Amino acid sequence: MVLSLHQQHHKETVMKAENLQFYYGEFQALKNINLEIKKNQITALIGPSGCGKSTFLRTLNRMNDFIPESRSEGKIYLHDLEITNPAVDVVDLRKKVGMVFQQANPFPVSIYDNIAYGPRIHGRKDKQFLDQTVESCLRSVALWDEVKDDLRAPATSLSGGQQQRLVIARVLAIQPDVILMDEPTSALDPLSTNKLESLILRLKEKYTIVIVTHNMQQAARVSDQTAFFLNGEIVEYGSTQSIFSNPQHEKTKQYIMGEFG
Numbered sequence: 362m363v364l365s366l367h368q369q370h371h372k373e374t375v376m377k378a379e380n381l382q383f384y385y386g387e388f389q390a391l392k393n394i395n396l397e398i399k400k401n402q403i404t405a406l407i408g409p410s411g412c413g414k415s416t417f418l419r420t421l422n423r424m425n426d427f428i429p430e431s432r433s434e435g436k437i438y439l440h441d442l443e444i445t446n447p448a449v450d451v452v453d454l455r456k457k458v459g460m461v462f463q464q465a466n467p468f469p470v471s472i473y474d475n476i477a478y479g480p481r482i483h484g485r486k487d488k489q490f491l492d493q494t495v496e497s498c499l500r501s502v503a504l505w506d507e508v509k510d511d512l513r514a515p516a517t518s519l520s521g522g523q524q525q526r527l528v529i530a531r532v533l534a535i536q537p538d539v540i541l542m543d544e545p546t547s548a549l550d551p552l553s554t555n556k557l558e559s560l561i562l563r564l565k566e567k568y569t570i571v572i573v574t575h576n577m578q579q580a581a582r583v584s585d586q587t588a589f590f591l592n593g594e595i596v597e598y599g600s601t602q603s604i605f606s607n608p609q610h611e612k613t614k615q616y617i618m619g620e621f622g
């Protein structure tokens with residue numbers, strides 16, 4: 362027990378937000394966020410609708426850059442690199458920090474081409490390498506056995522749960538360090554949700570994961586660390602076990618008890 366606490370404490374920090382503010386025009390959506398994302402851990406972002414979870418998630422790979430009239434202050438680091446620096450190449454950044462959305466969004470091409478897409482645009486054209494990548498990524502998401510006989514089928518012919526696993530396989534093909542997931546199971550049935558949660562738990566052996574979820578049971582089941590957001594602020598952050606069993610703030614307690622949100 363002492364040993365595991367000790368290890369926890371020394372987990373390497375992969376990403377870090379320092380005094381992060383984020384504005385949509387005049388509206389301040391994130392207020393002084395300070396958070397460390399630990400290596401090979403699953404960090405859950407929870408909180409009521411509109412509290413800034415998705416905004417924060419998107420700052421981690423600069424997806425908010427697309428939003429006109431938005432701006433941020435403060436810093437975010439990926440290892441030692443300050444990714445909030447405008448000089449950072451966002452294409453490179455998004456190779457290191459991949460993203461999975463609420464609605465599975467496979468490209469309207471074959472299963473094979475969805476996964477080969479990333480390596481191809483990064484210059485890998487050799488068939489043997491692409492074949493191997495497609496197979497290993499599909500195996501990693503436990504989809505290989507279901508699709509191996511028809512890799513040329515359109516990705517859109519898969520079920521919702523299979524599409525979400527395919528999208529994760531597509532992210533794995535570009536060998537990210539961090540995978541951001543924005544409510545990845547909210548459009549899935551219970552069985553597919555269950556499979557995806559098992560997958561997320563397996564993935565943390567190799568990747569660092571940040572997941573936004575509205576589902577308290579899901580946060581409790583899969584995450585190691587939990588950050589509770591409210592009105593653009595982090596009210597409480599800590600090990601998932603302590604947040605759920607012994608929340609320090611009244612608001613956290615009320616939220617996890619389902620009293621609001």
Ligand SMILES: Nc1ncnc2c1ncn2[C@@H]1O[C@H](COP(=O)(O)OP(=O)(O)OP(=O)(O)O)[C@@H](O)[C@H]1O
Nearest residue numbers: 385388390408409410411412413414415416417428
């Ligand atoms: N593109 C945008 N332009 C203006 N305001 C925005 C934009 N996106 C989000 N907001 C506002 O910023 C606040 C935070 O939104 P955000 O989507 O980050 O919250 P959230 O916690 O992820 O919510 P949900 O759980 O409903 O997805 C909300 O008040 C929202 O209305």
